[in-house]
Amino acid sequence: MRPGGLTCTAQRRNERGMTHAPSSSARPLRVVRATAPLTGTLRVPGDKSISHRALMFASLARGETRISGLLEGEDVLCTAAAMRALGADAVREGAGCWRVSGPGIGQLREPDTVLDMGNSGTAARLLSGILASHGMTSVMTGDASLRRRPMKRVMDPLAQTGATFLAREGGRLPMAIRGLADPHPLDYRLPVASAQVKSAVLLAGLNAAGQTRVEEPVATRDHTENMLRHFGATVTVTSTPQGGRVIVLEGRPDLVARDIVVPGDPSSAAFPIVAALLVPGSDIVIEGVGLNPLRTGLFTTLRDMGAQLEISGERVEGGEPVGDLHVRASALHGVTVPAERAPSMIDEYPILAVAAAQAAGVSRFCGVEELRVKESDRLAATVALLEANGVQTRVEGDDLMVFGTAGAVPGGGLVQTHMDHRLAMSASVLGLVAQKPVAIDDTAFIDTSFPGYLDLMNTLGAGFSA
Missing domain, CATH: 3.65.10.10 (Enolpyruvate transferase domain)
Known part of the structure; x- marks a missing residue:
């Protein structure tokens, strides 16, 4: 074997028809409180x-x-x-x-x-x-x-x-x-x-x-x-x-080519969902989202918190259940999330923590040890994200507690994202409801999972501006 050849970055440029190398500099973002409801219909990227x-x-x-x-x-x-x-x-x-x-x-x-x-x-x-x-x-x-x-x-x-x-x-x-x-x-x-x-x-x-x-x-x-x-x-x-x-x-099967339709990623849908729940007066529809029951723990938890989240048009595409989500702004309250639900929503805990920060009462997320070995130590980074913006938290063993502010997140902090796309997007949603602007150190790597996230959220009225 030899080193060299196209790096993954070069491969990505070729796929997108880019002729110049992308900038290696960070893309910080300062998010201010939303001044109007989020509205519209959208599709999130494939799972x-x-x-x-x-x-x-x-x-x-x-x-x-x-x-x-x-x-x-x-x-x-x-x-x-x-x-x-x-x-x-x-x-x-x-x-x-x-x-x-x-x-x-x-x-x-x-x-x-x-x-x-x-x-x-x-x-x-x-x-x-x-x-x-x-x-x-x-x-x-x-x-x-x-x-x-x-x-x-x-x-x-x-x-x-x-x-x-x-x-x-x-x-x-x-x-x-x-x-x-x-x-x-x-x-x-x-x-x-x-x-x-x-x-x-x-x-x-x-x-x-x-x-x-x-x-x-x-x-x-x-x-x-x-x-x-x-x-x-x-x-x-x-x-x-x-x-x-x-x-x-059974080993050595004869795998035969079959077409695949990739549903919208429920982990990506989580960010506009929580934003719409938290920004007063919001009303959005997200079409074609994957509804695999082993991926939808967040939807169950948000409903437990009082979310107005309705599913319609349920169907099966490529062996996976799919449907459309209607989300309206809701007054949320704290909940306890059992450890057995964690595998069905492990990627969604940072944005769920943002929802819990805005909710009334205390939320407890049990058995979230898997967060420590994600793109960053997401448990520590989620705690830092919230506390930098005036939200009290506590870690007890493998449980995370978030003390909700009942709609009064102070904000005003700088979020260190540690090259973690989900932390960056979670911080952007927090900024839409915080009383003071929220600064994010870098959003460049959001494209790893959600290309065009900031632009898509702006079509709903988020008003993100670098």
Whole structure:
């Protein structure tokens, strides 16, 4: 293998037709309180989790897959570049529309350059499962944020396939993987609920003879299982008496290309939803949002808090439930969110904390330890975001408590985002209702998951101005 070739940033420029390198400078934002309600109808970008998986599975299927609604954020474009480096043909044919075909299970080629996964822990961990189960040597890296995040929790189970890993202390990127062409099937019980680890193990099992079995203590998002079935794999899921699930995959299936429609990302929809709930008089509709029950814990929690959030037009697209959301401004109150709900809303806790800050009473989010290993230590960063703007919090073990202000968030603070897109967007929503302006140190990396976020929010009347 050799270093060099197109970096992920260069690949992203090519996909978007850019002729000049993007600025490396930060894009700070100062957000002032909204002076009018948010109104309008919008669509949020395609689901990031499903977009990553669509590119990977299409590259392992026989034939040509057409994907519509693909999220074209920087993270997903890095996944497209990685699959090309492994021998797939992934071509953009229009906005969100891609044509993908690949060499198939067991036939990927050794990349001749380092695979740059950008900011995406999901892509890096899932792709580890594919790389560990192919007879090749590969190296993955990412941006500064991704290089700080631990990969050991996927390295440990994947090493049981016979693959070998070499990484920095703590299992951090860059990471070299020497995979096997004939990997061992795995029987693995997750110590902590994680859709990423579960998916990495199942992806490794695609090229293993026999059955791969994964037991999870709590049900986590099941996009991998749904997409495996969509492409023709045999996957069975049973519930355990303790409330978990056992997933069994029959190895070496004949995956056959099938078209995919990527629904709107519920994690992205969370930001305009909470903004509309908090800004007085707001009334918006978000069309075509994914409603997978293992992803909609935020919607349940907001309703528990008193949110006027209605779902209509429910349908199934590409094996995933989809619907339209009608959101109106609401007076929210504090709630206790049980730990078992955390996997269905783990990415939404920062914006939920913003909703809790504006609500009346105390909210307690139980069992949120997974936040410590996200793009940043999201637990510490969420606490810092709120306290910098006059909102009292408390961390007790793995629980986060937010003391609501009943609509009187002081604001006036500077939010350090630590290159975390969800923190930046959460801070922008807080600024719309805070009494004093909220400053955000950088919003440049919001494009990793929500391209055009600031512009889209401005169409509703947010009034964001750099």
